[in-house]
Every structure is written in C-alpha cells, then in structure tokens.
Amino acid sequence: MAFVFKIIESNNINLVIPLVEKLNEYKISFEVLEQRFSEMIKQNYECAVIFDDDKVVGVSGLWYCTRHYSGRSVEPDHVYIDEAYRGKGLGKKFFKWIYDYVLSKGYEAVELNTYVSNHPSHKFYYNEGFKILGFHFLKKL
Numbered sequence: 001m002a003f004v005f006k007i008i009e010s011n012n013i014n015l016v017i018p019l020v021e022k023l024n025e026y027k028i029s030f031e032v033l034e035q036r037f038s039e040m041i042k043q044n045y046e047c048a049v050i051f052d053d054d055k056v057v058g059v060s061g062l063w064y065c066t067r068h069y070s071g072r073s074v075e076p077d078h079v080y081i082d083e084a085y086r087g088k089g090l091g092k093k094f095f096k097w098i099y100d101y102v103l104s105k106g107y108e109a110v111e112l113n114t115y116v117s118n119h120p121s122h123k124f125y126y127n128e129g130f131k132i133l134g135f136h137f138l139k140k141l
Contacts, residue, residue, distance in 0.1 A: 003090065004051040005097040007062075010041040016049060016059040023080040048101070050081070050094055057082045058094055064107070073109035074102045079121070095128055 008015065017033050024033070041047070044065060050058030061077035076098060081091055099110065113136045114121045 003057075003093070005094060006049060006051070007101075008047045008049045008056075013037045013041050013047060015056050016047055019056060019059045019080045019082065020078050022082075023078055048094070048098055050085075050090065052085070057085045058090065060094065060098060062098070062102070064105075067109075067111075070109040070111060072107045073111055074098075074107050076110065076112045079112070079114075091124055092128075 014034055014037065017030060017037065020033060021030065028036075040061070044063060046062045046064075048060045048062055049056050058081040060079040063075040063077055064073075065075070066072050076095075081094070102110065110130075111133075112125070112130070114125065
C-alpha cells in the first residue's frame with residue numbers, strides 16, 4: 001500500500017470529522033465538530049492526514065505554540081487511525097512524517113495528551129520516546 005501523508009487544506013477540513021467522531025469519547029455531534037473545526041483552522045492549528053488513495057484513514061491535529069519549559073512545540077491532537085489500518089506500522093510512519101514536518105518548520109518538541117483509558121496509545125507513545133510529565137485537567141464552564 002502506498003500511503004500519502006500531508007497537511008489537509010483548510011477548505012477540506014470536514015473530511016477528518018468522520019474519523020474524529022470515532023475517537024470522540026464525549027459523543028459530540030457532527031454539526032458541533034464541523035463548527036469547532038471551522039474555528040480551529042483559523043487558529044494556530046493544522047491538520048495532518050493519511051490518505052489511502054482518496055480515502056482519509058488517519059488524522060492528527062497539530063497545535064503550535066512556544067512553552068517556557070519546552071520551547072517551540074507542537075501538540076498532536078485527536079490522533080486516530082482507522083481500525084482496519086492498525087497494527088501495520090502506519091502510526092510509526094505517520095509520527096515520523098510529523099516529526100520531520102515540524103522540524104522543517106523550526107519546532108523542537110512534541111507533546112500530547114491521551115485519554116487515560118486509551119491503553120494502546122500509551123504503549124505506542126512510550127515506544128515513541130514520550131515521557132509522562134503531568135496530568136491534563138478539564139473544567140467545563
């Protein structure tokens with residue numbers, strides 16, 4: 001299989017919503033996701049995707065910032081690979097592409113959050129060399 005990794009154009013952002021819906025533990029509606037993604041693409045955000053021909057089979061948002069403890073960093077967000085494509089090394093290739101891409105943009109660190117219940121992702125990120133630095137807290141207002 002020949003996969004294509006790329007940053008999706010902002011006018012095609014809704015192509016990722018079906019995959020994000022599968023990851024969506026909070027059961028946020030398609031309409032709300034559509035509205036939120038339309039706002040996100042106007043912020044310090046890009047969306048990387050994996051194409052298998054014309055089908056989107058993987059997604060990762062990329063949030064950019066500078067932090068006092070890590071410098072210029074990127075945060076992969078809502079990382080998801082279609083179940084039919086898992087276990088084939090695609091995640092490792094995708095993250096290698098992401099590392100190379102953000103290094104070319106001058107970024108020096110990658111940090112992310114993952115759901116506590118998502119044990120397969122924990123193993124993947126450990127194997128990628130990530131270290132746990134803290135806890136992520138959320139309070140809805």
